[in-house]
Amino acid sequence: MGVRVAMEVSIAAAEAAKLADVDVIAAYPITPQTHIVEHLAELVADGELDAEYVPVESEHSALSACIGSSAAGARTFTATCAQGLALMHEILFIASALRTPIVMMVVNRALSAPINIWNDHSDIMAERDCGWIQTFAENGQEVFDLTLHAFRVAEDHRVLLPIMVNLDGFILSHMIEPIDIPEKEEVRRYLPEFKPAMRLDPDRPISMGPVGIPEVYTEAKKQLDEALVASKGPIIQAWDEFGKIFGRHYKPVETYRCEDAEVLLLTMGSISETAMTAVDIMREKGVSVGLIRLRLWRPFPLDELRAAVKGADTLAVVDRAVSTGGPGGPVCSEVRSALFGLPNRPKVLGFIAGLGGRDVTLEMFEEMVNQSIEYAKEGKEQFYELVGVREL
Amino acid sequence: MIEIRIHGRGGQGAVTSAEIVATAAIEEGKYAQGFPSFGPERRGAPVTAFVRVDDKPIRLREKVYHPDIVVVLDPTLLEVVDVAEGLKDNGMVVINSTQSEDEIKSQYKIRSRMALVDATKIALDNLGLPITNTTMLGALIKATSVVNIDSINRAIDRRFGPIAPKNKMALEQAYKETRVEQ
Numbered sequence: 329m330g331v332r333v334a335m336e337v338s339i340a341a342a343e344a345a346k347l348a349d350v351d352v353i354a355a356y357p358i359t360p361q362t363h364i365v366e367h368l369a370e371l372v373a374d375g376e377l378d379a380e381y382v383p384v385e386s387e388h389s390a391l392s393a394c395i396g397s398s399a400a401g402a403r404t405f406t407a408t409c410a411q412g413l414a415l416m417h418e419i420l421f422i423a424s425a426l427r428t429p430i431v432m433m434v435v436n437r438a439l440s441a442p443i444n445i446w447n448d449h450s451d452i453m454a455e456r457d458c459g460w461i462q463t464f465a466e467n468g469q470e471v472f473d474l475t476l477h478a479f480r481v482a483e484d485h486r487v488l489l490p491i492m493v494n495l496d497g498f499i500l501s502h503m504i505e506p507i508d509i510p511e512k513e514e515v516r517r518y519l520p521e522f523k524p525a526m527r528l529d530p531d532r533p534i535s536m537g538p539v540g541i542p543e544v545y546t547e548a549k550k551q552l553d554e555a556l557v558a559s560k561g562p563i564i565q566a567w568d569e570f571g572k573i574f575g576r577h578y579k580p581v582e583t584y585r586c587e588d589a590e591v592l593l594l595t596m597g598s599i600s601e602t603a604m605t606a607v608d609i610m611r612e613k614g615v616s617v618g619l620i621r622l623r624l625w626r627p628f629p630l631d632e633l634r635a636a637v638k639g640a641d642t643l644a645v646v647d648r649a650v651s652t653g654g655p656g657g658p659v660c661s662e663v664r665s666a667l668f669g670l671p672n673r674p675k676v677l678g679f680i681a682g683l684g685g686r687d688v689t690l691e692m693f694e695e696m697v698n699q700s701i702e703y704a705k706e707g708k709e710q711f712y713e714l715v716g717v718r719e720l
Numbered sequence: 721m722i723e724i725r726i727h728g729r730g731g732q733g734a735v736t737s738a739e740i741v742a743t744a745a746i747e748e749g750k751y752a753q754g755f756p757s758f759g760p761e762r763r764g765a766p767v768t769a770f771v772r773v774d775d776k777p778i779r780l781r782e783k784v785y786h787p788d789i790v791v792v793l794d795p796t797l798l799e800v801v802d803v804a805e806g807l808k809d810n811g812m813v814v815i816n817s818t819q820s821e822d823e824i825k826s827q828y829k830i831r832s833r834m835a836l837v838d839a840t841k842i843a844l845d846n847l848g849l850p851i852t853n854t855t856m857l858g859a860l861i862k863a864t865s866v867v868n869i870d871s872i873n874r875a876i877d878r879r880f881g882p883i884a885p886k887n888k889m890a891l892e893q894a895y896k897e898t899r900v901e902q
Contacts, residue, residue, distance in 0.1 A: 333746070334752070334754075447758075499755075503753055505751075505752065505753050505754075505778075506746045506751060598781045601778075601780060688781070690780070
């Protein structure tokens with residue numbers, strides 16, 4: 329049996345990395361950062377974690393160092409957010425193409441300008457296509473659990489891809505809440521030692537990341553895409569195993585009170601918890617509403633989503649980022665294309681809420697659902713609208 | 721569910737007091753959240769922190785808009801912040817003040833029950849600093865039963881280490897001296 333403790337969620341993420349017995353942490357310890365790498369630096373300095381802590385000079389270097397250590401066969405971890413993730417942009421694509429199983433916590437925050445350090449999903453949505461597996465946590469326990477899950481999946485020889493575990497900045501990262509921390513033995517049972525499929529070794533030299541001329545680049549991209557799509561099986565399997573050992577169960581798409589619901593909300597991340605309570609309140613009032621929560625963003629859970637929306641008239645997708653000048657929020661656009669051609673598909677409505685730290689409240693969910701019911705009556709299907717805008 | 725909003729000034733430890741109450745509640749086997757109002761951190765500026773405590777898992781990630789309890793760490797905040805904003809009908813405001821209930825009611829928009837203590841003096845006497853967060857926790861648990869004094873003291877031990885005893889003395893003195901309006 330583990331212990332139940334009060335803990336800041338950032339510290340819980342670091343404790344998960346410690347229990348995973350990481351070998352190397354490379355991070356840039358300055359704003360924007362979190363207590364995740366700060367706590368790991370402490371654990372290493374205090375001798376509680378036998379790992380190499382590499383304090384680099386930028387986020388670009390942080391991920392570069394992670395690629396090096398992962399390629400050398402070390403279990404590798406880092407964390408970043410917002411502008412820091414943006415500075416990693418170039419290297420993100422290299423990490424996935426080189427199939428380095430790095431685990432990175434992304435503490436989701438807005439991108440500047442205007443300068444804003446608060447929570448939304450602009451940082452991660454700008455990195456949608458970088459070839460990493462991307463999961464989203466709704467609370468502190470899930471942050472802890474998904475971190476362990478990430479190591480198990482990334483290092484699976486059928487996968488060998490880097491993973492980002494997303495958690496909402498401040499809303500989760502700075503929250504004190506109860507976390508169940510398992511015994512080291514239980515974690516060992518779930519997470520075997522890292523056995524690299526291939527590694528940089530002076531005695532058995534190989535090259536990683538050479539030039540991909542036009543004759544091979546397409547094939548390399550196809551392989552990566554197929555690998556990411558195929559990772560869904562091992563991802564689900566690792567969640568099933570997790571449930572057996574720890575008793576907490578996860579799925580790529582999770583539903584809440586969707587039975588016979590006419591309107592479905594769709595959310596990602598910590599607002600899903602508020603949305604569940606909003607659904608309870610509205611169901612009390614007789615509103616036919618349910619909730620779909622996307623836990624797995626990459627690879628996109630196409631089949632699971634299509635199954636989850638079955639029977640609903642209207643699907644209201646809540647985005648936490650703007651695809652500026654685009655046809656809708658990034659999640660909404662993808663959901664729309666995922667449902668394209670599905671017989672009797674629900675009407676898809678796009679709402680964008682909670683930008684740059686604007687609170688997403690119970691009331692806002694009720695407003696979005698009421699608006700969706702209005703649109704359904706009118707037979708209207710908009711592309712997107714921003715919620716809670718203060719009109720001057 | 722009990723929701724608490726703590727008003728302080730940057731540097732007075734409002735966030736730490738939210739953390740301590742949440743930690744104490746979790747140690748009692750309850751569910752809790754303790755979190756700051758996320759803004760630029762400036763010493764002396766008005767800040768808020770929040771706590772939720774419940775017997776079942778808490779599925780809510782918005783700020784606290786309708787608190788059951790408000791704690792005011794600094795008497796000068798009454799001049800600049802509507803501390804009773806959104807307070808529930810049977811709510812309670814716990815204030816660090818040398819004023820009487822009647823004086824406060826006549827000067828500010830507070831109509832609810834109050835608990836009052838001169839926490840600045842107690843903090844100065846015990847800690848040598850006008851940092852009132854742990855002192856006001858003594859007032860909070862005198863006025864409400866959100867968590868018990870033993871679990872609060874254990875949370876303070878863990879959070880403050882060598883300076884925990886002084887903080888617990890301040891807390892205990894405030895617990896004794898707090899006047900709770902019936």
